[in-house]
Amino acid sequence: MSQLEVVAQRVLTPLILGKRGTIAPEDQAVIAMWAQKTALTAMLISSEEQRRAGYGLPPSVYKAFHERRDQMRPLDTSRFWVGRYKGTARHSAIQVTPLAVRIPGIPEPHVPQGYAITLLLGALVLHGLFFTMSALEVGTTMDLGMPQLWPSDVPVQWPEGQPCTESSFLRLAAGKMLQSTVETVELRAWAPATSVPQSTFVDGKVRVPALCGKHSFSYPIALLEEVHRGRFYAFVSGCECPRSYLLHTESDSVHYKAAGAADGISQMYEDLAGEEFFIRDSTGTFPCKRLPVGP
Structure with missing residues (x-):
């Protein structure tokens, strides 16, 4: 997957340094895949206890991700947004928060049903959402108005939307800025893990x-x-x-x-x-x- 790193370095380095730029349609799937790979790799270092608490994914997810390496795009149940970080407290961070798809009257699920993925690199924020199965996938918006990086078929200008501050970064990383477009469905942090x-x-x-x-x-x-x-x-x-x-x-x-x-x-x-x-x-x-x- 070295090609991911090559494209990510070429496209993202100016944005990390705070320079205005455009992410072309042909690069968007690759950048989304690179962000997802970075998060999945970070999750591999979780202890066995943390995995039982909801911070691990089954081997089948990693197998599916590896099998699409030639397609150079993230898992099908994924979406990503890109924004600007405007703060001084952080220079880099990776955070993955287990999520539940909550419907009134239905108990908390026994396992996470999705994961919020947040990467901070200098002035660049990449925020993603991954559902564990397609049947759980719901339409989602992002409160800060960040442009959607994936799926997308138009050039993405950077920066656009509201900047992410230190306080809003905490809410973003916790999955609290993801809003379901289905009236009776909510996305929340998975309670047993958080x-x-x-x-x-x-x-x-x-x-x-x-x-x-x-x-x-x-x-x-x-x-x-x-x-x-x-x-x-x-x-x-x-x-x-x-x-x-x-x-x-x-x-x-x-x-x-x-x-x-x-x-x-x-x-x-x-x-x-x-x-x-x-x-x-x-x-x-x-x-x-x-x-x-x-x-």
Whole structure:
């Protein structure tokens, strides 16, 4: 698949550097395939535990992707958008969020039904959506008004649409800017992989089971009180596995954003834009970052 890299370097390098450009129709499928390959490769490094939690794909997906290498286009149930990043907190990022196709009255599925794919390279954002089967595919729009890269048969001008800021990048990567065009259908993050399990209150703190299912961690109840004021925070916690977690408070609950080794999670936290705060109580000091709020 070295041809993917050749085309991606030729087409995307000026955009990464922030220079205006055009992605020609003959290059669009290749760029979409390159973005999908990059995301699928990143998912291969997930641990077995993370795969069980929804961050892995069956070998059949990789086989299907490899079998179309001569066609030079992404999987059939895919679509991609391209936009501009306007921020200073990040220079590169890859994030894949498991999604569910939600219909009122039908329970949360046992496995993800799609994946939001987000790549950030300098000034360039590539955002994609992949459904696990064609029967689940629904029409989708993207809130920022980014031009659709794939499928498309017209030249795509860059940049177009609203720029992606640091705060909107977090929502974009979480799949929250993808909107179904079917009135009764929603696309949401797949809860088992992104939502913290049922919590309890212990000694003035919120205690929740860790993602491993064996341990628990706590955070100050003050963070929940801040949610009601429209202020949201990121923080790092961990368990005895050992394993570290990056979490964000959001309007509906606390959500996992990443899990892994302590050094990597700490660096992700440091790279986040936002002012750092320290909550002090009888058990010590709890660091957290207030997340930017914006479109």
